[in-house]
Amino acid sequence: MHKASIIPMNNAVLALFYEGEMKIGTLAVSTSGLLEGSTGTSSVLLGGKYLIAARALAEKVAATFNKMGIVSLNTQLAEGEALRLYSNLLDKARDSEPAGSEKPASKG
Secondary structure, three states: OEEEEEEEOOOEEEEEEEEOOOOOOEEEEEOOOOOOOOOOOEEEEEOOOOHHHHHHHHHHHHHHHOOEEEEEEEOOOOHHHHHHHHHHHHHHHHHHOOOOOOOOEEEO
């Protein structure tokens, strides 16, 4: 089962994307853009798999919440499929959970 746990904080949002049991995976961080419509910067801090997907998800988290986005991605899916699935889970978690919630969204 694929899951997304979103943990909002005062200055950042931590998003954990994983299969089965919660595990840390490739870790990426992104800042939100300073101006509306601008992109922030992102970087992979740890990990060697899913570099593009982890950065893209971190950028999406930062843009969605207008805060620093910190993302962990641990999956066995192909990178493109992982990006699509976990991006959709992020959208569902954002739309369905009240602010401050840590309840995971899941699919699969």
